[in-house]
Structures are given as C-alpha cells and as structure tokens.
Amino acid sequence: MTISWTKESYFEQVWSFVRQVPEGKVVTYGQIAQTLPDPPVPDTGEMVSAARLVGSAMAASPADVPWHRVINAQGRVSNRADAAKQLELLEAEGLCFVHGRIDLPEHLWHDTNQIAPPKQHQLF
DNA sequence: CGCTTGACCGGAA
DNA sequence: ATTCCGGCCAAGC
Numbered sequence: 001m002t003i004s005w006t007k008e009s010y011f012e013q014v015w016s017f018v019r020q021v022p023e024g025k026v027v028t029y030g031q032i033a034q035t036l037p038d039p040p041v042p043d044t045g046e047m048v049s050a051a052r053l054v055g056s057a058m059a060a061s062p063a064d065v066p067w068h069r070v071i072n073a074q075g076r077v078s079n080r081a082d083a084a085k086q087l088e089l090l091e092a093e094g095l096c097f098v099h100g101r102i103d104l105p106e107h108l109w110h111d112t113n114q115i116a117p118p119k120q121h122q123l124f
Numbered sequence: 125c126g127c128t129t130g131a132c133c134g135g136a137a
Numbered sequence: 138a139t140t141c142c143g144g145c146c147a148a149g150c
Contacts, residue, residue, distance in 0.1 A: 010147095029132055049145030051132040056147060058131055070131075078131040086131090 010036070014057035017111065021069045024094040025109030026102070028073045029054040035111060069093075075104040 013036050033050030061067045068089040077086040
C-alpha cells in the first residue's frame with residue numbers, strides 16, 4: 001500500500017525542493033505543487049489546492065529550509081507577518097524587485113530533469 | 125467528530 | 138488596480 005503520502009511525506013518533498021533552490025532564485029507554491037513527484041491529489045483538476053498544502057508545509061518548515069525563497073504566483077511574497085523581512089532577504093540575494101514585485105520567469109528556478117520552465121509571459 | 129482558518133491559484137466583477 | 142468568489146485539502150480548535 002502504499003500510501004500514504006502523509007503530511008510528513010509531502011512536507012519532506014516540499015522542503016527538499018525548496019532546499020534545492022539556489023540563492024537569487026525563487027519558486028512559487030504552485031510551481032512546487034506541480035513539480036512534486038507524488039502530489040496528494042490524483043488530478044481532479046490542477047495544482048491549485050496542492051499549493052495550499054505547500055503553504056502549510058512552509059508554515060512548518062524547519063530552519064534548514066529557505067522559506068523566504070518561496071513566493072506566490074503573483075511574483076510577490078505571501079501575506080505573512082514577515083513579508084517585509086522576506087523581501088529584504090530576497091533583494092539581499094540579488095533579486096530585482098520592482099514595485100514589490102519581481103520578474104517571475106526571470107528568477108524562477110526549476111529543478112533539472114523534472115519539469116520544463118513555465119515560460120509564463122507577463123501581462124501588465 | 126465538525127467548523128474555521130490558511131505562507132494558494134485563477135478567474136470574474 | 139482591487140475585491141469577491143469558487144475550489145481543493147489539511148491542520149488546528
């Protein structure tokens with residue numbers, strides 16, 4: 001059986017992914033959710049909900065995980081209490097913030113041999 | 125065991 | 138640009 005994919009399992013995967021994120025790079029919750037090899041949900045729809053699980057995982061992420069490199073699909077930091085702090089950390093890593101926003105595809109990091117770059121074109 | 129909240133996403137008003 | 142709504146799942150109370 002298998003199973004399981006308990007929260008521990010999923011969280012581990014999320015943390016593992018985030019830990020691989022190099023400096024100056026960022027990943028979105030949805031990106032992680034879609035990249036994970038064994039998502040909790042089969043595929044009823046999209047990774048929309050899975051992204052939320054990623055957020056939960058981040059909430060419990062240990063100090064080994066650069067949670068500050070994880071941002072939302074909007075190219076901005078999440079609505080967390082230390083959002084400003086996260087911004088500092090990110091810009092300190094060489095990220096170019098524009099209006100509190102960054103070029104997602106520009107700094108988006110993707111794991112090699114997993115998925116292809118989203119190549120999402122921004123629409124102002 | 126049930127309701128509320130959440131570090132989300134995407135689309136529509 | 139902002140605000141609201143629906144969706145999906147898990148953790149917390």
